[in-house]
Amino acid sequence: MKVIGYSAVQRRLHWVVVALVALQFALQSPMKSAMEGLESGAAVSAVDFLVTTLHTWGGAAIGAIMVYRLRLRWQRPVPVGAGGLVGWSKKSASAVHWLFYVVLLFMAMTGVLHYYFEWPTAASWHGWGKWILLGLIAVHGLAALLHLLYKKDAVMRQMWGSRPPH
Numbered sequence: 740m741k742v743i744g745y746s747a748v749q750r751r752l753h754w755v756v757v758a759l760v761a762l763q764f765a766l767q768s769p770m771k772s773a774m775e776g777l778e779s780g781a782a783v784s785a786v787d788f789l790v791t792t793l794h795t796w797g798g799a800a801i802g803a804i805m806v807y808r809l810r811l812r813w814q815r816p817v818p819v820g821a822g823g824l825v826g827w828s829k830k831s832a833s834a835v836h837w838l839f840y841v842v843l844l845f846m847a848m849t850g851v852l853h854y855y856f857e858w859p860t861a862a863s864w865h866g867w868g869k870w871i872l873l874g875l876i877a878v879h880g881l882a883a884l885l886h887l888l889y890k891k892d893a894v895m896r897q898m899w900g901s902r903p904p905h
Protein backbone atom coordinates (compact mmCIF):
# COMPACT_ATOMS: atom_id res chain seq x y z
CA MET A 740 0.00 0.00 0.00
CA LYS A 741 1.32 3.45 -0.94
CA VAL A 742 0.90 5.74 2.10
CA ILE A 743 0.18 9.44 1.42
CA GLY A 744 -0.32 11.96 4.23
CA TYR A 745 -0.68 11.59 7.98
CA SER A 746 -3.37 9.33 9.44
CA ALA A 747 -6.24 10.87 11.48
CA VAL A 748 -4.58 9.58 14.69
CA GLN A 749 -1.24 11.19 13.77
CA ARG A 750 -2.95 14.52 13.03
CA ARG A 751 -4.99 14.49 16.25
CA LEU A 752 -1.97 13.59 18.37
CA HIS A 753 0.05 16.41 16.75
CA TRP A 754 -2.51 18.99 17.98
CA VAL A 755 -2.95 17.29 21.38
CA VAL A 756 0.82 17.63 21.94
CA VAL A 757 0.74 21.29 20.80
CA ALA A 758 -1.98 21.96 23.43
CA LEU A 759 -0.07 20.04 26.15
CA VAL A 760 3.19 21.88 25.38
CA ALA A 761 1.30 25.20 25.62
CA LEU A 762 0.02 24.06 29.04
CA GLN A 763 3.59 23.19 30.16
CA PHE A 764 4.76 26.69 29.22
CA ALA A 765 1.72 28.33 30.84
CA LEU A 766 2.60 26.48 34.07
CA GLN A 767 6.32 27.25 34.05
CA SER A 768 6.25 30.19 36.52
CA PRO A 769 3.80 28.63 39.01
CA MET A 770 5.80 25.38 38.72
CA LYS A 771 9.03 27.17 39.62
CA SER A 772 7.36 28.91 42.60
CA ALA A 773 5.84 25.61 43.75
CA MET A 774 9.30 23.97 43.59
CA GLU A 775 10.85 26.81 45.61
CA GLY A 776 8.14 26.29 48.23
CA LEU A 777 8.69 22.50 48.27
CA GLU A 778 12.48 22.86 48.50
CA SER A 779 12.21 25.36 51.38
CA GLY A 780 10.05 22.86 53.30
CA ALA A 781 6.94 25.13 53.38
CA ALA A 782 3.46 23.56 53.58
CA VAL A 783 2.11 22.56 50.13
CA SER A 784 -0.89 24.70 49.13
CA ALA A 785 -3.79 23.36 47.05
CA VAL A 786 -2.63 25.52 44.10
CA ASP A 787 0.95 24.16 44.31
CA PHE A 788 -0.43 20.62 44.40
CA LEU A 789 -2.59 21.29 41.32
CA VAL A 790 0.26 22.95 39.39
CA THR A 791 2.83 20.22 40.13
CA THR A 792 0.31 17.48 39.34
CA LEU A 793 -0.70 19.07 36.02
CA HIS A 794 2.90 19.79 34.96
CA THR A 795 4.34 16.39 35.88
CA TRP A 796 1.44 14.36 34.41
CA GLY A 797 1.19 16.68 31.38
CA GLY A 798 4.93 16.21 30.75
CA ALA A 799 4.72 12.44 31.21
CA ALA A 800 1.77 12.33 28.77
CA ILE A 801 3.80 14.28 26.17
CA GLY A 802 6.69 11.79 26.55
CA ALA A 803 4.37 8.77 26.18
CA ILE A 804 2.56 10.26 23.16
CA MET A 805 5.87 11.06 21.43
CA VAL A 806 7.03 7.44 21.87
CA TYR A 807 3.73 6.26 20.36
CA ARG A 808 4.05 8.80 17.50
CA LEU A 809 7.56 7.49 16.77
CA ARG A 810 6.06 4.03 16.40
CA LEU A 811 3.34 5.38 14.07
CA ARG A 812 5.94 7.15 11.89
CA TRP A 813 7.96 3.96 11.73
CA GLN A 814 4.90 2.04 10.54
CA ARG A 815 3.65 4.77 8.20
CA PRO A 816 6.36 6.76 6.39
CA VAL A 817 5.03 10.22 5.44
CA PRO A 818 6.34 12.56 2.72
CA VAL A 819 7.68 15.70 4.48
CA GLY A 820 6.08 18.87 3.08
CA ALA A 821 3.33 16.78 1.42
CA GLY A 822 5.94 15.55 -1.10
CA GLY A 823 6.46 19.09 -2.48
CA LEU A 824 9.80 19.95 -0.81
CA VAL A 825 13.25 19.31 -2.29
CA GLY A 826 16.88 19.95 -1.30
CA TRP A 827 17.71 21.93 1.84
CA SER A 828 14.08 22.81 2.65
CA LYS A 829 13.15 19.12 2.72
CA LYS A 830 16.22 18.31 4.84
CA SER A 831 15.65 21.18 7.29
CA ALA A 832 11.92 20.38 7.68
CA SER A 833 12.78 16.76 8.35
CA ALA A 834 15.53 17.76 10.83
CA VAL A 835 13.14 20.04 12.77
CA HIS A 836 10.55 17.24 12.99
CA TRP A 837 13.08 14.74 14.35
CA LEU A 838 14.53 17.35 16.73
CA PHE A 839 11.03 17.81 18.20
CA TYR A 840 10.99 14.12 19.14
CA VAL A 841 14.48 14.33 20.68
CA VAL A 842 13.87 17.58 22.61
CA LEU A 843 10.40 16.64 23.91
CA LEU A 844 11.66 13.26 25.15
CA PHE A 845 14.69 15.03 26.67
CA MET A 846 12.35 17.48 28.47
CA ALA A 847 10.21 14.65 29.84
CA MET A 848 13.29 12.73 31.06
CA THR A 849 15.08 15.70 32.62
CA GLY A 850 11.78 16.72 34.32
CA VAL A 851 11.46 13.26 35.90
CA LEU A 852 15.15 13.21 36.94
CA HIS A 853 14.79 16.62 38.55
CA TYR A 854 11.40 16.16 40.22
CA TYR A 855 11.54 12.55 41.40
CA PHE A 856 15.31 11.97 41.70
CA GLU A 857 16.29 15.52 42.79
CA TRP A 858 19.23 15.65 40.37
CA PRO A 859 20.29 19.33 40.10
CA THR A 860 22.03 18.95 36.70
CA ALA A 861 18.74 17.70 35.22
CA ALA A 862 17.04 20.88 36.48
CA SER A 863 19.48 23.07 34.57
CA TRP A 864 19.14 20.89 31.42
CA HIS A 865 15.34 21.19 31.72
CA GLY A 866 15.79 25.00 31.76
CA TRP A 867 18.14 24.94 28.70
CA GLY A 868 15.86 22.54 26.83
CA LYS A 869 13.05 25.07 27.10
CA TRP A 870 14.98 27.55 24.89
CA ILE A 871 15.79 24.92 22.27
CA LEU A 872 12.12 23.88 22.23
CA LEU A 873 10.96 27.51 21.87
CA GLY A 874 13.40 28.02 18.96
CA LEU A 875 12.07 24.91 17.20
CA ILE A 876 8.45 26.00 17.73
CA ALA A 877 9.21 29.46 16.30
CA VAL A 878 10.93 28.09 13.16
CA HIS A 879 8.34 25.33 12.64
CA GLY A 880 5.28 27.53 13.25
CA LEU A 881 6.60 30.27 10.94
CA ALA A 882 7.38 27.73 8.21
CA ALA A 883 3.86 26.27 8.51
CA LEU A 884 2.31 29.76 8.23
CA LEU A 885 4.52 30.55 5.22
CA HIS A 886 3.19 27.44 3.46
CA LEU A 887 -0.40 28.29 4.39
CA LEU A 888 -0.44 32.00 3.54
CA TYR A 889 2.33 32.53 0.97
CA LYS A 890 3.00 29.26 -0.84
CA LYS A 891 -0.63 28.10 -0.48
CA ASP A 892 0.42 24.46 -0.94
CA ALA A 893 -0.76 21.21 0.73
CA VAL A 894 1.61 21.31 3.73
CA MET A 895 -0.79 22.79 6.30
CA ARG A 896 -3.73 20.76 4.95
CA GLN A 897 -1.62 17.63 5.44
CA MET A 898 -1.66 18.23 9.21
CA TRP A 899 -4.88 20.19 9.64
CA GLY A 900 -7.41 18.66 7.23
CA SER A 901 -9.96 16.10 8.38
CA ARG A 902 -8.72 13.53 5.87
CA PRO A 903 -5.41 12.77 4.11
CA PRO A 904 -4.80 15.29 1.25
CA HIS A 905 -5.08 12.69 -1.55
Ligand code: HEM
Nearest residue numbers: 749756757760819820821836839876880883884894895898
Ligand atom coordinates in the same frame (compact mmCIF):
# COMPACT_ATOMS: atom_id res chain seq x y z
C1 HEM B 1 4.56 22.47 20.38
C2 HEM B 1 4.48 22.80 19.14
C3 HEM B 1 4.67 21.83 17.99
C4 HEM B 1 5.29 20.62 17.93
C5 HEM B 1 6.02 19.90 19.06
C6 HEM B 1 5.14 20.11 16.57
C7 HEM B 1 5.69 18.91 16.10
C8 HEM B 1 5.58 18.43 14.82
C9 HEM B 1 6.18 17.22 14.31
C10 HEM B 1 7.05 16.27 15.14
C11 HEM B 1 5.81 17.09 13.02
C12 HEM B 1 6.18 15.95 12.08
C13 HEM B 1 4.99 15.04 11.91
C14 HEM B 1 4.92 13.93 12.93
O1 HEM B 1 5.93 13.30 13.26
O2 HEM B 1 3.80 13.63 13.39
C15 HEM B 1 4.98 18.22 12.69
C16 HEM B 1 4.41 18.46 11.47
C17 HEM B 1 3.65 19.55 11.16
N1 HEM B 1 3.31 20.59 12.01
FE1 HEM B 1 3.85 20.81 13.91
N2 HEM B 1 4.42 21.01 15.84
C18 HEM B 1 4.11 22.08 16.68
C19 HEM B 1 3.38 23.21 16.36
C20 HEM B 1 2.82 23.45 15.14
C21 HEM B 1 2.08 24.65 14.79
C22 HEM B 1 1.83 25.82 15.76
C23 HEM B 1 1.72 24.52 13.49
C24 HEM B 1 0.93 25.46 12.62
C25 HEM B 1 0.99 26.77 12.70
C26 HEM B 1 2.21 23.22 13.02
C27 HEM B 1 2.03 22.70 11.76
C28 HEM B 1 2.55 21.51 11.30
C29 HEM B 1 2.40 21.04 9.93
C30 HEM B 1 1.63 21.74 8.81
C31 HEM B 1 3.08 19.81 9.85
C32 HEM B 1 3.24 18.92 8.60
C33 HEM B 1 4.55 19.31 7.96
C34 HEM B 1 5.06 18.32 6.96
O3 HEM B 1 4.74 17.16 7.01
O4 HEM B 1 5.87 18.74 6.14
N3 HEM B 1 2.87 22.60 14.05
N4 HEM B 1 4.87 19.04 13.80
Ligand code: HEM
Nearest residue numbers: 763767771774795798799801843846847850851854866869
Ligand atom coordinates in the same frame (compact mmCIF):
# COMPACT_ATOMS: atom_id res chain seq x y z
C1 HEM C 1 7.87 17.70 27.33
C2 HEM C 1 7.50 17.93 28.54
C3 HEM C 1 7.84 19.15 29.36
C4 HEM C 1 7.97 20.47 29.02
C5 HEM C 1 7.79 21.09 27.65
C6 HEM C 1 8.32 21.20 30.24
C7 HEM C 1 8.54 22.57 30.31
C8 HEM C 1 8.99 23.24 31.44
C9 HEM C 1 9.40 24.62 31.46
C10 HEM C 1 9.37 25.55 30.26
C11 HEM C 1 9.80 24.91 32.73
C12 HEM C 1 10.40 26.23 33.23
C13 HEM C 1 11.92 26.02 33.19
C14 HEM C 1 12.74 27.25 33.54
O1 HEM C 1 12.35 28.37 33.19
O2 HEM C 1 13.84 27.08 34.13
C15 HEM C 1 9.64 23.71 33.51
C16 HEM C 1 9.95 23.59 34.86
C17 HEM C 1 9.84 22.42 35.58
N1 HEM C 1 9.43 21.19 35.11
FE1 HEM C 1 8.90 20.76 33.22
N2 HEM C 1 8.38 20.31 31.28
C18 HEM C 1 8.09 19.05 30.79
C19 HEM C 1 8.04 17.86 31.51
C20 HEM C 1 8.24 17.75 32.86
C21 HEM C 1 8.10 16.54 33.65
C22 HEM C 1 7.70 15.16 33.07
C23 HEM C 1 8.42 16.85 34.93
C24 HEM C 1 8.44 15.97 36.17
C25 HEM C 1 7.96 14.74 36.26
C26 HEM C 1 8.77 18.26 34.97
C27 HEM C 1 9.16 18.95 36.10
C28 HEM C 1 9.49 20.28 36.15
C29 HEM C 1 9.95 20.95 37.35
C30 HEM C 1 10.16 20.29 38.71
C31 HEM C 1 10.17 22.30 36.99
C32 HEM C 1 10.64 23.44 37.90
C33 HEM C 1 12.11 23.63 37.73
C34 HEM C 1 12.68 24.50 38.82
O3 HEM C 1 12.96 23.94 39.88
O4 HEM C 1 12.82 25.69 38.61
N3 HEM C 1 8.64 18.78 33.70
N4 HEM C 1 9.15 22.70 32.70
